[in-house]
Amino acid sequence: MAYDKDLLGSIAATRLGLGARGDEIAQASADPEGWLLTQVNPGGADLFRTDMPSVPERLAEYRQIGLARRQAQMGAATETQAPAPDVVQEVRRLIRENAGQDILSRLQLAAATNAPFRERWALFWANHFTVSGVKGITANLIGPFEQEAIRPHVFGRFEDLLVASSSHPAMLLYLDQAQSIGPGSPAATRAGRNGRRVGLNENLAREILELHTVGVEAGYSQADVTEFARAMTGWSIGTEREGADQEGRFVFRDNAHEPGARVIMGRRYADGGYDQARAVMHDLAASPHTAHHLALKIARHFVADDPPPSLTARLAGAYMDSQGNLAVLARSLITAPETWAPLPAKFKTPYEFMVSSWRAAGTSPGEIARVAPVMASMGMRTFAAPSPKGWPDDTASWAAPDGIIKRMAWSETFSTQAVGERDPLTLAQNALGARLTPLAAKTISRAETRAEGLSILLMSPEFQRR
């Protein structure tokens, strides 16, 4: 690496971290690669809450309200009255208290952490395995999902991460797997006798193939999707009937599993109950298509919208050589020369922008009710990605006129509250190090007020990029 250490330190903190906090660039500059490598923790990413209610507890709360809502609707049907407004209020309260606290804790971790690469890596995988709160019931399960299924595994084996995600109640609900029943299973036969129609739902199986593992370029067919969906039948969530120790947790329900062998992407999988879909996941995780799909996505996220093919190839090679070891993959990214290109090619998402702003100002978000609407106005409603594909991270998606106006409006408000007695030029030098351009530095130093100076820093081209 021919570039000077100060520049590399600022790249480490901004491109691979979450934006510099305090004297982070100075610390990183001593040994930029080493500073990042020590953040790779095979034990997993940090948890943002230690006091988080469990999935069964949160599902139980939700069911209580569902019960109340049904009663209200029955009342409405007979008395032609609208449901009691407090039912809606209750759901809103639940989401505000649970998901709201989860989001706030996650943002506070990002704003304060001394291991920002570790956190960015975790956020990448959380977005890769998106569970979105757009379905009411899932909003409250995203926090537990991330803490239980994602964060412990982000420096472990990809296969473990895939299985943990695919068997977590949040994902099973979000992509409708929990209710998928093999048409030839005993459960379907019994339901048929009772006049109920039940059957296959291919949503999760499809997204595992398309988004989580091999990607569309692997060339699988509709038949492969359906076969995989059949193999996955039985992966569900325990109910009240199955006992308190199972309720709200992952269960494999044998009587909902479609009997028989399956053929998926040319491979035959003997019937083996839970092990059948598990074996498919093993092969998906080992596929070179998965290696390439993940490598390209990582290179795009961390380095450039259109990353150098050599970087993608390097990452895919590290994945295959290590049999999907994500710590090895992270180290490969850190040590790749392409990662350290001097010009910042990535435009920050609203989440990255706000987190890096708190870090630059040395503050932390205090109230979710103030933060959530701002992020939504910038086009990124936290925990509510528009689809299972998660949030985009390319320039074209975020550098839209309205998005820039919203960033500018928030910068002004935020800077007024956050700047205090500090000199904005010093803040800029700490936040950007060698990446601060003379033009931005001059503009900041000419600001009329400290708050204006901080606003200019936050809106400067080099701060908006990483």
Add this chain to the structure above:
Amino acid sequence: MTNIPLGFGTPSRRQVFARSLALGITLEFAGTQVFADPLAAKRKLVVIICRGGQDGLSVSPPVGDSAYAALRGPIAIPGCGETGGALKLDETFGLHPALAATHALALKGEARIAPAIATPDRERSHFEAQDVLENGGTVAYGAASGWLNRALTAMNTRSGGPNSGVKAISVAATAPLILRGPVETASWSPGGGAEPDHRLPGILQDLYANDPVLGPALATGLATQGMAKEASAMVQSEMAAAPSEPDVMNGASPAPQAPRQGAADARKLGLTLAAFMTAPDGKQVAAVSVENFDTHANQGSSQGQLATRLAYLDAFIDGLHTGLGPAWADTVVVTATEFGRTARVNGTRGTDHGTASTALVLGGGLSRGGIIGDWPTLAPASLFENRDTAPTLDMRGLFKGVLRDHLGVDRAALDSLVFPESSRIAPLSRITA
């Protein structure tokens, strides 16, 4: 319009252009001529993308198709005249009961359906199919620009050079693919904004002077912000004048609080977009996204999850129609989705990714007629791959017809620039009168 022979009636801009070419008049001259045509400059197009795979069989339920009720089971929309039944269009089709405002327009000949329309994509993947719908090609990720942006290129080349003339806006904080491309467009969404008397915008314009991304984005954003202020003032007076709460559910039992609030917001959004489009020097072309149509489970029938989303769409259309006022006569609105859903209800009272769906075509200047395209029926032998509504109409044909007859984009540009390698897909005739 397309069938008027040269020399008779009021020529369309396209015909003016064709004639000027025949006479050897330069593009610039033609541009001036065309741009001076007051009618042409008033023409408006709104494309509403319904994301998630909108269930065409619920948007325009073919309640008269003998296979419909059995395929749909608990999620079938009841027949016209029944409780919660479809709103009648003809002997076969109705509209979903949540689409009351759309239905009122249909009764006046100002809304029509294309009930078996699809993109060229057959992969049933949301992201691939949305990409194809927006990029205007035949394969996903085949282009970095959207067809509506390239249509602007075609229109602007004709009317005097790139980035002049026709203006477009997306209603979103970020630009959707359909409007991304070489022609700069605006984006706008409700909520906060910079005060014009602040210093920061001016400082940043200087700081962004050499930034190819942030410079143009900020300039456009500030211009749009100014326009939004005027639009908002208009909407305030509009809302004050309108009846208290539009009866979007058409007498259906009261919807829960949240959806009704959503519909009121949607109507306001429609009114605001209309204000953008009717302002002096306003936007002629707009793209809007409506999301959450991916109804794999518990999609509901006359009421429920999908009905709530359709009520939102209907309220948006209602707001747009109301806000446009007399300009509605010069406007075409098209809704499109990436794919339809399975003809059969699935095991979780929802539907899975399918193929053909329904497009709505609305506007004050539509030609009269029944459904757009053919109805393949839902008979077992007619289903595509034994699961989906079979596509009988390529979506590009509809878009091409609207761009040609309504906005005067010529066929050569449509076949190559706007929808690459699509010469075998003919523009649909007689959508607009």
